[in-house]
Amino acid sequence: MSQKETYENPDLKKERQNCPFNKEEITNLLDGGKEKTAERKQLENYILSDEQLKDAVPMEYLSHADKYAEELRKACLLMHKLENSPAGQVPTLRALMGAGLGSAVLKEGNPLALHYVMFIPALMGQGTIDQQAKWLAKAYNLNIIGTYAQTELGHGTFLRGLETTATYDPNTQEFVLESPSLTAYKWWPGSLGKTANYAVVMAQLYTKGKCEGTHPFMVQLRDEETHEPLPGIVIGEIGPKLGMNTNDNGYLGFEKFRIPRDQLLMKHSQVLEDGTYVKPTNSKLSYATMVFVRVVVCQDVTTNLRKAVTIATRYSCVRRQSELKPGDREPQVMDYQAQQNKLLPPLAATFAFQLASDHLWNLYNTANNNIEQGDLELLPDLHGLSCALKALCSSEGANFVEVCRQSCGGHGYMACSNFPRIYGQVTAAETYEGENTVLWLQVARYLVKTRKEQTGGLSVKYLIGEEKGPKTVDTTLEGIVHLYRRTAVGLVDVAIAELEKSGRKGEAPHDAWNHAAVYLIKAAQAHARLFVVESFVNSLKVGNLSAPVRTVLSQLCELFIIYWLLERSGELFFVRQFIKKRLVTVEFQVRTLLYVKLLAAIRPQAVNLVDSFDLRDEILASPLGCWDGNVYQRLFDEAAKSPLNQSSVHESFHKYLKPLLKSNL
Ligand SMILES: CCCCCCCC/C=C\CCCC(=O)SCCNC(=O)CCNC(=O)[C@H](O)C(C)(C)COP(=O)(O)OP(=O)(O)OC[C@H]1O[C@@H](n2cnc3c(N)ncnc32)[C@H](O)[C@@H]1OP(=O)(O)O
Ligand SMILES: Cc1cc2nc3c(=O)[nH]c(=O)nc-3n(C[C@H](O)[C@H](O)[C@H](O)COP(=O)(O)OP(=O)(O)OC[C@H]3O[C@@H](n4cnc5c(N)ncnc54)[C@H](O)[C@@H]3O)c2cc1C
Numbered sequence: 288m289s290q291k292e293t294y295e296n297p298d299l300k301k302e303r304q305n306c307p308f309n310k311e312e313i314t315n316l317l318d319g320g321k322e323k324t325a326e327r328k329q330l331e332n333y334i335l336s337d338e339q340l341k342d343a344v345p346m347e348y349l350s351h352a353d354k355y356a357e358e359l360r361k362a363c364l365l366m367h368k369l370e371n372s373p374a375g376q377v378p379t380l381r382a383l384m385g386a387g388l389g390s391a392v393l394k395e396g397n398p399l400a401l402h403y404v405m406f407i408p409a410l411m412g413q414g415t416i417d418q419q420a421k422w423l424a425k426a427y428n429l430n431i432i433g434t435y436a437q438t439e440l441g442h443g444t445f446l447r448g449l450e451t452t453a454t455y456d457p458n459t460q461e462f463v464l465e466s467p468s469l470t471a472y473k474w475w476p477g478s479l480g481k482t483a484n485y486a487v488v489m490a491q492l493y494t495k496g497k498c499e500g501t502h503p504f505m506v507q508l509r510d511e512e513t514h515e516p517l518p519g520i521v522i523g524e525i526g527p528k529l530g531m532n533t534n535d536n537g538y539l540g541f542e543k544f545r546i547p548r549d550q551l552l553m554k555h556s557q558v559l560e561d562g563t564y565v566k567p568t569n570s571k572l573s574y575a576t577m578v579f580v581r582v583v584v585c586q587d588v589t590t591n592l593r594k595a596v597t598i599a600t601r602y603s604c605v606r607r608q609s610e611l612k613p614g615d616r617e618p619q620v621m622d623y624q625a626q627q628n629k630l631l632p633p634l635a636a637t638f639a640f641q642l643a644s645d646h647l648w649n650l651y652n653t654a655n656n657n658i659e660q661g662d663l664e665l666l667p668d669l670h671g672l673s674c675a676l677k678a679l680c681s682s683e684g685a686n687f688v689e690v691c692r693q694s695c696g697g698h699g700y701m702a703c704s705n706f707p708r709i710y711g712q713v714t715a716a717e718t719y720e721g722e723n724t725v726l727w728l729q730v731a732r733y734l735v736k737t738r739k740e741q742t743g744g745l746s747v748k749y750l751i752g753e754e755k756g757p758k759t760v761d762t763t764l765e766g767i768v769h770l771y772r773r774t775a776v777g778l779v780d781v782a783i784a785e786l787e788k789s790g791r792k793g794e795a796p797h798d799a800w801n802h803a804a805v806y807l808i809k810a811a812q813a814h815a816r817l818f819v820v821e822s823f824v825n826s827l828k829v830g831n832l833s834a835p836v837r838t839v840l841s842q843l844c845e846l847f848i849i850y851w852l853l854e855r856s857g858e859l860f861f862v863r864q865f866i867k868k869r870l871v872t873v874e875f876q877v878r879t880l881l882y883v884k885l886l887a888a889i890r891p892q893a894v895n896l897v898d899s900f901d902l903r904d905e906i907l908a909s910p911l912g913c914w915d916g917n918v919y920q921r922l923f924d925e926a927a928k929s930p931l932n933q934s935s936v937h938e939s940f941h942k943y944l945k946p947l948l949k950s951n952l
Contacts, residue, residue: 441470480524530711668744
């Protein structure tokens with residue numbers, strides 16, 4: 288019997304009555320088409336009906352080592368199932384690696400994730416055709432399992448500061464890998480601790496006595512039969528973390544470890560037999576794997592946010608608390624405007640982030656195809672936009688997930704609510720693949736350069752030439768988007784003025800840069816927000832949407848754009864012309880009124896909107912967010928699984944508490 292034929296909480300049932308739009312239309316839109324929805328559902332049935340992929344006990348009750356073993360067991364079973372997947376191998380793999388279907392089975396992180404998300408992409412992006420022929424089939428067939436080992440104990444951000452060396456020995460035509468200090472040890476790579484037997488290792492390449500910078504090397508770490516670390520390789524796992532505890536992040540040291548010359552991944556730069564170094568066309572091409580992951584992280588964070596919003600919204604319609612009208616029945620907490628103010632902006636954000644991530648994905652594909660043909664023109668724009676959206680989606684996503692947790696009161700703090708895990712994943716994305724502040728500064732560098740040199744890619748075209756558009760702000764959506772644009776331009780100009788001021792005081796450019804960081808980061812963030820709101824508005828102009836779906840998405844779009852404007856209103860005060868023209872006060876009064884009206888307009892559709900995400904209960908993995916709304920019974924069922932409830936008196940009572948109670952007599 289399907290979950291939809293059993294109990295349904297009466298409040299949720301009411302919420303679902305008379306839905307003015309077709310939920311399936313939104314589901315199809317988010318999946319990328321009707322066929323993709325059908326494919327996803329078929330895949331979910333295939334994977335989630337397998338009893339062996341279900342947890343005997345919740346992960347929280349297992350030891351660190353048992354958690355890893357259990358997740359690895361399921362990850363390997365999933366790989367076996369992949370061969371017969373009805374949806375085909377590529378879509379299945381994609382679904383299994385991310386926060387959607389994959390997380391229903393592998394709740395604490397997939398020990399094979401790095402193999403697919405970074406190791407294989409690194410081989411494809413950095414290896415020559417011959418190297419790909421040698422390694423890729425082995426990697427796809429899981430004859431070898433790899434990771435991406437870049438970060439060290441001493442350096443993660445500053446890649447030019449990495450200490451691991453790979454020194455070419457022309458006599459044997461080998462590279463000698465060495466960790467010259469404790470801080471040179473690789474530290475953090477996922478799957479490195481216990482799972483992987485190979486890695487793409489980033490190391491400083493030395494040849495003919497000269498350092499040529501960081502380069503990727505294909506390195507075998509463990510014996511393919513026994514899995515023992517090879518002589519000269521030191522490996523371990525780094526221990527428990529805030530989240531993602533079964534990704535077995537590890538450490539790795541090299542003691543004069545030799546690899547053949549042809550294990551330098553040589554697609555972009557080469558070392559010839561005699562040690563001659565051949566430069567790449569662009570030194571940043573060796574950073575390409577990170578660019579790819581930044582792009583997919585935006586999508587992954589959005590999926591996690593959808594989960595958090597679904598759980599919080601359904602719970603808020605089941606939960607009744609306090610008094611709205613004296614003497615009346617306690618209301619659904621969703622009927623408090625304060626609760627709508629918490630939950631409807633993140634609901635709108637799930638659409639905003641998805642649409643922006645879709646644009647980024649398209650840019651990635653075009654740029655990558657061009658790069659394969661030797662055309663690097665789109666690279667700066669891709670780097671700028673992937674840094675901007677990765678930083679924005681992960682930081683805003685983490686804040687929104689925390690708000691969703693808060694909106695569920697005490698029950699949101701339960702491990703079984705699934706908020707701790709979701710938060711652990713989204714907050715990790717603020718740090719990995721480039722710490723967000725560092726990425727904001729990369730974006731700012733691109734913006735300042737574009738504004739000063741008056742040349743740049745599509746995402747920064749608005750910084751080139753005179754400001755276009757109306758001089759006053761009107762209350763249409765276009766008018767508000769224009770306000771975002773003027774803020775973004777204004778903040779870049781403020782940052783440039785700050786840099787020039789420091790320059791006039793005689794500061795060196797690097798000091799001036801450091802002293803303008805606050806402004807630079809604000810400018811980068813305003814740029815990223817502009818991109819997201821423009822994507823949202825433009826996406827609604829095109830596309831084949833029915834009138835009811837267009838109406839509700841337009842309401843969400845407007846709500847989101849006004850929400851951000853009100854949230855970030857302080858930034859407008861940095862832009863002097865806005866204050867002079869008194870734009871801020873008048874416009875904000877009007878906008879606040881509209882914002883509140885939009886909350887009320889969207890409120891009745893909240894459950895229908897999250898239903899249209901079509902996230903199965905197994906994926907939500909939360910008694911608070913289940914489709915049927917049977918929250919309290921499910922919470923009790925979860926508590927019954929606690930090992931502390933397996934006996935009425937725990938043995939520790941006799942060991943510790945009883946003697947203490949006696950001694951007090
Ligand atoms: C299905 C989905 C599943 C998803 C789930 C994912 C789960 C996976 C879990 C975890 C994975 C995590 C993996 C990792 O974390 S791997 C390690 C990642 N590490 C980083 O990201 C390090 C961050 N640091 C850097 O990127 C760089 O050091 C730097 C901050 C960019 C600085 O580099 P550098 O000092 O060399 O550069 P400059 O600042 O001097 O800039 C010089 C010019 O280069 C341009 N640039 C920089 N980077 C790039 C790039 N990547 N591409 C293109 N161009 C780049 C920069 O703009 C400068 O250009 P200019 O023209 O101004 O000179
Ligand atoms: C869950 C997880 C998984 C990971 N997986 C991998 C992996 O598979 N492979 C891998 O190689 N690495 C991995 N990492 C490492 C990750 O990529 C780095 O931790 C990340 O890039 C940040 O680098 P860092 O730790 O050196 O931070 P630091 O750079 O030391 O940051 C510390 C502080 O200094 C600030 N800071 C640093 N530089 C600047 C600057 N120039 N200007 C202003 N502020 C600055 C930062 O903003 C931050 O506030 C993982 C990390 C995590 C958390």
